[in-house]
Amino acid sequence: FTALLSATAVNYLLSLVAIVLFYVYYTHPEGCSENKTFISVNMLLCIGASVMSILPKIQESQPRSGLLQSSVITIYTMYLTWSAMTNEPDRRCNPSLLSIIGYNSTTIPTQGQVVQWWDAQGIVGLVLFLLCVLYSSIRTSNNSQVNKLMLTSDESTLIEDGMPRSDGSLDDGDDVHRAIDNERDGVTYSYSFFHFMLFLASLYIMMTLTNWYSPDSSYETMTSKWPSVWVKISSSWIGIVLYVWTLVAPLVLTNRDFD
Known part of the structure; x- marks a missing residue:
């Protein structure tokens, strides 16, 4: 608190x-x-x-x-x-x-x-952008976010890590599961949305580095x-x-x- x-x-x-x-x-x-x-x-x-x-x-x-x-x-x-x-x-x-x-x-x-x-504004904006990218990378790398991306929470089939024996029982796999990610018919994310976000990120970096400055008619000053x-x-x-x-x-x- x-x-x-x-x-x-x-x-x-x-x-x-x-x-x-x-x-x-x-x-x-x-x-x-x-x-x-x-x-x-x-x-x-x-x-x-x-x-x-x-x-x-x-x-x-x-x-x-x-x-x-x-x-x-x-x-x-x-x-x-x-x-x-x-x-x-x-x-x-x-x-x-x-x-x-x-x-x-x-x-x-x-x-x-x-x-x-x-x-100063360009430097601060670039630092904030790098911090946001770092936070997003760390946040999306945890198990819950990976499961959402791979659809392993409720929508994917979970199988036992142990292989079945001849008598029909399963090896002791310590209750460890792995997900089957079948993307034969379609992926679990949108290609267009992914590249659109990269496009926006590129525009943001360009805007941050240039700070929206433009040359005058004589191309001598910004x-x-x-x-x-x-x-x-x-x-x-x-x-x-x-x-x-x-x-x-x-x-x-x-x-x-x-x-």
């Missing part, structure tokens, strides 16, 4: 610190209205999702919901908000990390100035565009909507089993 409470508190504390830093460095009193809107809207959405996760009705229909899951969604939403703001074309509302920590000059770069050869900002901020809203749907789905679709 202590670890659960500590992880929840750390996630919310980091999210709160991120919101404060966003208002300090990515907004100005006379401008940056888009950033102010992004930060405020996502903050309110995260608060609403967190409150919804601990409502009695939600807890009754979804016992595994709680503040820990909401805190993870909140800190991830803050990351997506920061990622969107780092792609703003207006450099006054999109300071580089070096200028924030004080290693760069205090002069505000022009909108068409060349960007630095590296950016700049950001507004479409990348809206794609990233929309992904944060979609993530919150999907999380809220997982909370209310058992109440709406009462005839379905969500275990």
